[in-house]
Amino acid sequence: MKFIHTSDWHLGRQLHGESLIEQQRLALSQISQLAVEHQVDALIIAGDIYDRAIPPASAVTLLSDFLDEIIAEHHIPVVLTAGNHDSADRLGFAAKQMTGSGLHIMGNLTAELTPIRLQGKTADAWFYPISYAEPSVVRHLLEDDSISSHEQAMAALLEQASNHDSQGLAKVVIAHCFLDGSSESESERPLSIGGADRISPELFAPFDYAALGHLHGPQYRGEAHVRYSGSPLKYSFSEANQRKSITLVELQPQQPANITLLPITAARDVRIIQGSLQQLLDDAKDDPHAEDYLMVRLSDTHALLDPMGKLRSRYPNVLHLERTGLMAQQADREIGRERIKKGELEMFSDFFAQVAGAPLTDAQQQHLHGLLDELHQGEDA
Amino acid sequence: MKFIHTSDWHLGRQLHGESLIEQQRLALSQISQLAVEHQVDALIIAGDIYDRAIPPASAVTLLSDFLDEIIAEHHIPVVLTAGNHDSADRLGFAAKQMTGSGLHIMGNLTAELTPIRLQGKTADAWFYPISYAEPSVVRHLLEDDSISSHEQAMAALLEQASNHDSQGLAKVVIAHCFLDGSSESESERPLSIGGADRISPELFAPFDYAALGHLHGPQYRGEAHVRYSGSPLKYSFSEANQRKSITLVELQPQQPANITLLPITAARDVRIIQGSLQQLLDDAKDDPHAEDYLMVRLSDTHALLDPMGKLRSRYPNVLHLERTGLMAQQADREIGRERIKKGELEMFSDFFAQVAGAPLTDAQQQHLHGLLDELHQGEDA
Known part of the structure; x- marks a missing residue:
């Protein structure tokens, strides 16, 4: 039998x-x-x-x-x-x-x-x-x-x-x-x-x-x-x-x-991939299984603009996204006014770099710093 | 074959x-x-x-x-x-x-x-x-x-x-x-x-x-x-x-x-019965098929207190109730202040008789009349 x-x-x-x-x-x-x-x-x-x-x-x-x-x-x-x-x-x-x-x-x-x-x-x-x-x-x-x-x-x-x-x-x-x-x-x-x-x-x-x-x-x-x-x-x-x-x-x-x-070989595997957004987007070109069902763990520690949209342009079946890098960083993060202020500056810098395709100039950075100070003084008033 | x-x-x-x-x-x-x-x-x-x-x-x-x-x-x-x-x-x-x-x-x-x-x-x-x-x-x-x-x-x-x-x-x-x-x-x-x-x-x-x-x-x-x-x-x-x-x-x-x-004989037939509430309640005693699924058409022309409850105490499977008597009467009814006032008086009299088990006395009727007049004067003010 x-x-x-x-x-x-x-x-x-x-x-x-x-x-x-x-x-x-x-x-x-x-x-x-x-x-x-x-x-x-x-x-x-x-x-x-x-x-x-x-x-x-x-x-x-x-x-x-x-x-x-x-x-x-x-x-x-x-x-x-x-x-x-x-x-x-x-x-x-x-x-x-x-x-x-x-x-x-x-x-x-x-x-x-x-x-x-x-x-x-x-x-x-x-x-x-x-x-x-x-x-x-x-x-x-x-x-x-x-x-x-x-x-x-x-x-x-x-x-x-x-x-x-x-x-x-x-x-x-x-x-x-x-x-x-x-x-x-x-x-x-x-x-x-x-x-x-x-x-x-x-x-x-x-x-x-x-x-x-x-x-x-x-x-x-x-x-x-x-x-x-x-x-x-x-x-x-x-x-x-x-x-x-x-x-x-x-x-x-x-x-x-x-x-x-x-x-049994699935036509589309169920996989977890990890790395920085840029690295994963680069990897996609050589990935014959880019259509697999994916959970993506991003190691980036800074803010990212529409990471899901970017990933899906290369890996159409990303089903879940985890910002492991950000989560790890957040766990370490002290809470304090200065720290947050620095956070805002960094976040905006990242955002600007992604949208504009180039980092903030020194002058722009100084201007942003001043702007943030002004805003926070308003809060204290 | x-x-x-x-x-x-x-x-x-x-x-x-x-x-x-x-x-x-x-x-x-x-x-x-x-x-x-x-x-x-x-x-x-x-x-x-x-x-x-x-x-x-x-x-x-x-x-x-x-x-x-x-x-x-x-x-x-x-x-x-x-x-x-x-x-x-x-x-x-x-x-x-x-x-x-x-x-x-x-x-x-x-x-x-x-x-x-x-x-x-x-x-x-x-x-x-x-x-x-x-x-x-x-x-x-x-x-x-x-x-x-x-x-x-x-x-x-x-x-x-x-x-x-x-x-x-x-x-x-x-x-x-x-x-x-x-x-x-x-x-x-x-x-x-x-x-x-x-x-x-x-x-x-x-x-x-x-x-x-x-x-x-x-x-x-x-x-x-x-x-x-x-x-x-x-x-x-x-x-x-x-x-x-x-x-x-x-x-x-x-x-x-x-x-x-x-x-094919249904254990419970689907039937329509009609008559006055009292007549139907009386009929139920001799109805061996009182458990049938019923649509009831009531010929009563006056207001009735909980007719569905009363019917279901005798006919447990009344599924739908139509007040054909009332509908016929309403079709005839002119719309006018006096008519409506009379309607209220009649309706309350019916209601009272059913709840109390006896009609309004003359004194009660007069009191009710006065009360309705007072209410409608308030409306005109």
Whole structure:
């Protein structure tokens, strides 16, 4: 059994107000190509398919087109579950009418798990899809008042998967949850406040593979087969240094899962660049990726005229600007009349130099000094 | 081939702010029972499945549960199309993955119709589902600049159905449109302004049956087999006198379609009642349907204290109140100081009688008269 594990597509998501739908289309196209190239037996998407309960129609169409391609054209079965960002009700619409085609959508949790047996070229395997499991929902579904934590809820659901007779075939759990000790990114929405969402990785260790979703950085906890695939794209600047991928999993009887990360290359990367404004503007000429989504950290310590406008003329997708140089300087700055006065003089000098293209002459500087003194005398009066 | 034709379910709709989801659940349950009882070969829903592009999750779940029952349990195939209220993008999600199960959802229009052959116990038939067809969309899809009206758009699409070789089997068109000369209800959203949406019924006459949606009253135009099923529930008080139904259609080779209307009985009817407040309150005691959704027309010509509150104590679902008595009286009323003064006196007398439970005494009346005179003298000053 060979399958691709991915998660957290967040279709319809925006990055600092910019639609990512075209980037998502390109990423999905790579996933489709990789699935075909590696001749996988299945594709698993472990929750957060959409970015929100009511995704834009363009995201619905994008997913629908992708599923047509992968299922109707390439005959690769797909299992997908609802994450905490999805509306399980909406995602689960008419799911029963799809299973025959090889599309297995797990919307709302049910009291009994629905094990799915998928055909592998070498051997079949059982998949246990578990949508995002809110403890109160699991407590109600299983009529078990002792369930109050995320860990207890997941343990109760996994017990069903453990007890299911797979007749010697491999068992793969699909879940959307937070494993204790994992690394977070800024683009994840916490499942609960104060760490109550933490689940022990050991719960998943007995299975042949745990295909997890929720965290956006690829990682495993405890054992290598208890694993987050991470999102296929960077959804915040906190992920700038992550290497995005989907996970290729091969299961052989009585052997540990064989795991390979297949990189996904974004058409536009999400990067952080830093330096002085002039230096960055100069660098842009030789930057083949000037259209990436950028956070810019400017080291300049003086005032700048419309730095965003200037940057965007070279880097069209600057999404966020930080004046780190100015911030560092401000932290040092004493507050005092003389200091402020000097500040004004410097600021105006910088401004003048940028607008006029030449620094203030000595005479102009003296005149400005006098003017500032006059103004401040007026204040004292 | 025996099938049920219905349309305009408008799942998720409200009536004067009241959710109708429970009424809709009961209506769908009747439709399911009738489909089983009449052993139909198919169920056709001709658009406006939902009331709006983004229906509430409860409406999505209701439809999903219904489809599970009718398809997975009773093995009756379903064909449904998008109406002008539906989002064709959203409704059409993963439609290709459903057809194998017997669920045929037609979301967005495509340049080529998708004829569907359904098995009948006596003979098969071809169905040509056409989602709501905006002329500009059809013009673009068919790359035919001569298409500018609803009639031209429908004619172009129907031409495909005409040309399709059904190998002698019956042809059923499913469309969502406005036939010239049809009767409208207040709960329909016009397809265009000023009558440009009108289509000649003759376009549909050559087919064995035209299963139409859009209009909420059951009716046919031209020939009996060119037909609107109407909505299964009353969605406005303008439909109070309509008899709601679904349409049972039997097609036999070389014979006109055999058509039977199967009534759908709402748990709560939508009715208009009229009379004086006291009379209606008295009637309520013997009204087994006092929980119906009501528009009340009060014939009383005098002021009434909280008539809505009083009515709702007996008829809990009064949704709208009209003071027809007062309106008729007001139409007659001359405007003049004396008249208005008399009006105030009368109004206060009515008010007093209702609050105190007894009319004003003579002394009280005289006092009130004096008081009103004093007030109006103040105005003249």
